[in-house]
Amino acid sequence: MPYDIAIDASRTTVARVTGTEHYAHRLISGLIDLNNTLEQPHRLSLYFRDAPAGDLFPASDHTTYHVIPFPRLWTHLRFAAALVQHRPDVTFVPAHTLPFVFPGRSVVTIHDLGYLRFPQAHPTRQRAYLDLTTRYSANRASLILADSQATADDLHAFYRVNPTKIRVVYPGVDVPSAGEGLHLSAKYGIPNSYLVFIGTLQPRKNIERLIRAFTHWKRSNPDSEVGLVLAGGKGWLFDEAWLADVEGVYLTGYIDEADKGSLLRRAMGMVFPSLYEGFGFPVVEAMHVGTPVIASNTSSLPELVADAGIQIDPLDEDALISAIDLLVSHADLRQSLREKGYQQAAQFTWEQAAQQTLDALVAAASS
16 A cells, blocks of 8 residues: 655755765655656655755655755754644655654665764764664654664674664665866876775774785885875864875875776775775776776675675785785786676666665565
8 A cells, every 4th residue: 555655855855965965865766766666656755954955856746846945953953843734644754864853654774873883983962862862763663674684783782782672774875976087197197007095094994904905015015016095085173194205195085086997997906995885886886897896805895896896804904915916916906806796786776776765664564
């Protein structure tokens, strides 16, 4: 039977898009497309704080928009009031924060608990807010969507959430656009031959150890023209001392989204020794375009990489050095990983994520 499904779409209209905003937009788009194909479509009500562009989501006769501006505490005051008024069968929030008071059943996506695994990587007030809202949402929700089994395990370990209440729903991962890539070297000041890391430059991403490992490898291979490109902005607790007396390391700052595909395709490999990831989008994007991957064997990354990349202990600097040497030195290995990567990355689709999310919403509404 059709249900009234309320969806918090407020994240889809923010000016600066990060991973959570991209997830919300692509998943909601997938839900609308999927719902349009059903013999008995559900009634989707999307709630916004700011008016969306007319083409933000697919057209649908079964979707209504509610724009309810409010300056602060939109989720806990304005969105909550709208839910009290409209009384949907189930509410879906594609981020970790459910309203503190609202009626009925609910489904929430919890992307990761990195603020508990690595509290030093978050400002104190931000960490306290994340803990408060995520702990509440994990208990209040009828069902929880986790981006990975690693996140599901953390929910049980830290918040004692019953595993039967959690569904692992992997996000889809888009193939980065090809772009022209003709002026990458000039635009970003990078060499023609390089390994690449994409992400915010912060301690949780293990940047200091990555730079040390590459510097050690570079000193052992002085004739190599391979550089290390760190593509991303400097984040919380970035330390300029990491770059002291290093050669062959290039910082691009934030890269244009249109350049990401070309940057990945032209790389000899991606090195992603992150200490913790709820879901590591960059490694799947790299595999999508045939770029071999070196990744950590912790948190969600083994689920994403499987045997399609080189997995290393992110705390073992020697292992990272050896992996870099192995990847750079063996063209046949790079080709093997390239072929496996295509197949591995193809598993992560927004169509599958939308179907599994809709199944969860129906299960919550009907329980």
